Every structure is written in C-alpha cells, then in structure tokens.
Amino acid sequence: MSHATTTNTLRAGMVGMGMIFDETYRPFFEHTHANGLFDRRFGYVDVPLTAVASRTGSRADKYQAQAANRIAPFQSFRGDDSVEKLLRSGVEFACVATPDDRHFDAAKQVLSAGVHLLIEKPSVLSLVQLDELQALARQHNVLAKVVYHKLLDPDHKKLRTLVADNVLSHVNNGYASLLEPKSIGMGQFSEWVTGRNPGTYVAVHYIKLIDFTFGGRLKTVTATGQRGLVGPKDGSTWDSCQMRMIYEYDSGREAAFDIHTSWVTPDNFPGYVEQEVQFRFDNGVWNAHSRKRGVELTVEGETPLKRKTTINNHYNGTFLEPWGERSQRGYGIEVLDRFVREVAHVEFDGPAGDRNSRLATVRGLTYNDLAADRQTVAAVQALEAILDHQHRGQPDCVVRVNDPAGGLVLYRPGSNEPSVLYGPRL
Numbered sequence: 001m002s003h004a005t006t007t008n009t010l011r012a013g014m015v016g017m018g019m020i021f022d023e024t025y026r027p028f029f030e031h032t033h034a035n036g037l038f039d040r041r042f043g044y045v046d047v048p049l050t051a052v053a054s055r056t057g058s059r060a061d062k063y064q065a066q067a068a069n070r071i072a073p074f075q076s077f078r079g080d081d082s083v084e085k086l087l088r089s090g091v092e093f094a095c096v097a098t099p100d101d102r103h104f105d106a107a108k109q110v111l112s113a114g115v116h117l118l119i120e121k122p123s124v125l126s127l128v129q130l131d132e133l134q135a136l137a138r139q140h141n142v143l144a145k146v147v148y149h150k151l152l153d154p155d156h157k158k159l160r161t162l163v164a165d166n167v168l169s170h171v172n173n174g175y176a177s178l179l180e181p182k183s184i185g186m187g188q189f190s191e192w193v194t195g196r197n198p199g200t201y202v203a204v205h206y207i208k209l210i211d212f213t214f215g216g217r218l219k220t221v222t223a224t225g226q227r228g229l230v231g232p233k234d235g236s237t238w239d240s241c242q243m244r245m246i247y248e249y250d251s252g253r254e255a256a257f258d259i260h261t262s263w264v265t266p267d268n269f270p271g272y273v274e275q276e277v278q279f280r281f282d283n284g285v286w287n288a289h290s291r292k293r294g295v296e297l298t299v300e301g302e303t304p305l306k307r308k309t310t311i312n313n314h315y316n317g318t319f320l321e322p323w324g325e326r327s328q329r330g331y332g333i334e335v336l337d338r339f340v341r342e343v344a345h346v347e348f349d350g351p352a353g354d355r356n357s358r359l360a361t362v363r364g365l366t367y368n369d370l371a372a373d374r375q376t377v378a379a380v381q382a383l384e385a386i387l388d389h390q391h392r393g394q395p396d397c398v399v400r401v402n403d404p405a406g407g408l409v410l411y412r413p414g415s416n417e418p419s420v421l422y423g424p425r426l
Contacts, residue, residue, distance in 0.1 A: 007043060010340060011051075012048065012093055012095070013052065014049060014051070014053070014094070015052075015110075017052055017059040018098075024149070028336045034070070042345060042348040048072050051074055051077065052086070054076070060076040092343070093116035093117070093340070094118070095336075096117065098120075100120075101125060112136055113140075116144075116145075116343050121204050123377060126422070127378055141359065143362060146368055147368070148205065150206075150209060162286075168286065170281060170282045171281050172280050172282065174256075175259075177276045178275050179265040179269070180198065183305075186264070197225060198239075200384060220399070221243060222398050223241060223383050224390065235391070236388070240260070240263070241262075242258065245379055267305055269304070274291065274310075313330065315330045346359050378407075378408055382401075382408060385399060395413075397413070399411075402425050406421070
C-alpha cells in the first residue's frame with residue numbers, strides 16, 4: 001500500500017443551517033478545521049467549510065460571529081438563489097440538511113453542477129425524484145449519498161454482524177418506536193411541520209435499518225396516524241403515525257415490521273427522545289432501548305427540560321478528554337467523516353485514469369448510496385400517500401410493491417381501481 005504525503009483540499013458547501021448542522025456538521029467541520037483529515041492512502045486533506053446557503057442567513061451570521069477561530073471565514077448566501085450562488089463559489093462537495101420536502105430541489109442543483117452530494121435522510125420523497133438524482137449523479141460522474149447515521153450506532157452494527165454471521169437466523173417480525181417531545185414537533189420543527197408527519201422524518205431511520213440489516217424484498221406497506229395537537233384534527237399535519245412493512249426473503253418466508261413515531265410526547269417525559277426496537281428471529285430475540293442502554297441524569301432545575309434526562313453519548317456528545325482537550329464526537333459525526341473520506345478516495349487515491357473504478361467502488365456501498373435507497377424511498381412514498389388519502393377521507397389504504405399493476409400501487413377500500421404511484425418495478 002502506498003503512503004501518500006501530499007496535502008489536498010476538498011472545499012465544502014452546506015445547504016441548511018438548522019439543528020442538524022449544529023449537532024453534527026458543525027463539530028465535524030470544526031474538527032477538520034483544527035486537525036484536517038488524514039488517510040495513509042491519500043494523505044492529508046484540508047476540508048474547509050467555504051460556503052453555506054440558507055433562507056435568511058441569520059443562523060449562519062450568528063454562528064460565524066460566535067465561532068471565533070474554531071472555523072475559517074465562509075461565504076453565506078441567502079434567499080431563493082442561495083444554492084446556485086453556493087455552487088458558483090467553487091465547492092467540491094455539498095451537504096443538504098434542509099427540511100425533507102426541500103431536499104430534492106437542492107440536491108438536483110448540486111448534482112447538475114457536477115458536485116458530490118450528501119443528503120440528510122430521507123433522501124427524497126418519491127421514486128421519480130430518486131431516479132432523477134441517480135441519473136444526474138451518473139451523468140456528472142459524482143457521488144450521491146444519504147446520511148443514515150443510525151446504521152453506525154454500535155448496537156445496530158452489532159445486530160447486523162450477528163445477522164450476517166447467521167448467529168441470529170431469519171427475522172420473523174419486529175417493532176420500532178421513536179417518541180419525541182412536543183418541543184421538537186411544536187418548537188424546533190414548527191417552521192416546517194405543516195402538512196408533514198413524524199414518520200417520514202423519523203421512521204425512515206428504522207426503515208433503512210430493517211432494509212439494510214435483513215435484506216429481502218419489500219412487498220406491502222400499510223399505515224395510519226393521529227392529528228389534533230400539532231395541527232387541526234382533520235388536517236394534513238400529523239402528531240403521530242404507525243406503519244407496517246411486509247418483507248419477503250429468498251426462502252419464500254415473510255416478516256412484518258411495525259414502526260411507531262410521534263413528536264407530541266410531553267416535554268417532561270423522562271426519555272426525552274425515546275427509542276426502542278425488538279426483532280424476533282427463529283432462534284432468538286434482539287431488544288434495544290435507549291434509556292436502558294444509556295445514562296440517566298438528574299440535575300436540579302435543569303432536567304428534563306433544559307438538559308436531557310437520558311443521554312445518548314454514542315450518537316453525539318461533548319467531552320473533556322483525560323488529557324484536557326475538549327471534544328465532540330459520536331456516530332452522528334462519524335458518518336460525515338466517512339463520507340468525506342469516500343470523496344477523498346475517489347478524487348485523490350491514485351491516478352486520475354483510475355477515478356471511474358474508485359467511483360464505482362464507493363457507489364457500491366449500500367449503506368449510503370442513493371442507488372441502494374430504492375426500497376426505503378418506496379416505503380416513505382407509500383407512507384405519505386396513505387396518510388394523504390386518510391386526510392382526504394379515504395383511510396385504510398394499502399400500497400403493494402411490484403404489483404401486477406405497477407412498481408408501487410395504492411389500493412383503496414371499496415374501490416376496484418388502483419392508483420399507480422410508480423410504474424416501473426423496483
């Protein structure tokens with residue numbers, strides 16, 4: 001193996017400066033500003049955050065004023081043409097961390113400019129959008145990736161290891177739950193929750209976990225939801241939702257997975273963000289619970305509202321290291337570091353004539369490539385369509401995958417006419 005010693009640069013752009021930026025992208029860029037990124041294959045890489053795009057620019061201005069020497073000065077573009085201006089500034093990769101229904105437009109601009117792309121989950125809300133982004137990535141010979149940080153959770157990696165090694169054999173069914181407090185759905189996300197649901201935003205983590213860990217073919221999606229707190233009881237904004245996915249495996253056997261999500265849990269609920277999964281196998285059971293795994297903290301006058309009662313130090317935590325250094329790390333940041341290393345591998349790890357080979361290798365990583373996101377996006381699109389019909393007075397719809405009528409087909413009770421959501425087979 002060659003040991004590269006040169007220093008290269010990957011100029012980064014950031015679309016969206018909200019909570020996700022502050023929790024994960026900010027500490028990543030601050031760390032690379034201070035330390036750079038090194039790999040013995042491609043040497044040292046500087047990863048400066050050179051430009052950001054947002055609607056108003058207010059958060060970018062505030063961050064730049066407070067960051068001091070933790071980050072280099074960057075350009076801040078705002079308004080309807082902010083992404084276009086960011087791309088003209090000369091970035092080599094761009095991260096999109098906007099509300100999920102704004103992902104597609106920004107991602108399309110990034111790929112059309114021939115810039116590597118990283119999108120927060122869910123990547124997009126429909127298979128047609130996914131097809132278009134994939135085509136643009138191939139046309140412009142760049143990476144198009146999506147963030148599923150929960151796949152890097154040590155517990156989830158261990159689960160996949162046991163499944164891959166056949167220690168746990170054939171999943172029969174499973175359950176996942178994620179409850180968020182009202183301060184998220186009615187506070188942090190209040191600007192964009194109108195017409196949205198917590199399942200698309202949150203359940204997609206578990207949709208991908210199930211799809212990636214167990215494989216198989218998605219067959220059926222059903223769902224329902226509740227309204228009345230975040231929005232009107234008969235409106236299109238959802239407090240909580242419950243979805244079920246049916247998968248079929250090469251053996252011909254099936255498994256059912258139920259995913260429950262909510263963002264209207266009381267703010268003083270001790271779990272704050274309460275996460276729980278259970279998967280049942282032919283020969284075992286896997287149980288994981290965020291509160292039972294983690295730490296419970298009580299500080300008079302601070303918990304559970306100012307400071308979390310239950311802390312996930314694996315995802316993202318600030319620490320005073322034993323040697324006196326202040327750090328922020330966790331798998332929520334690790335997944336971003338991994339993406340930039342993938343970009344650096346494509347661009348710097350060997351002769352330019354071999355770039356296409358390196359690009360193909362990185363595109364083959366099914367944990368984050370858009371090409372491997374089809375069943376996850378199909379489930380998201382199905383969920384959105386079922387809830388939309390429920391909002392319009394047509395509850396209890398079923399979406400079937402690779403049905404004789406099309407690739408993604410919705411059936412309504414009492415109707416013999418299916419609605420084809422997506423024509424080609426997945």
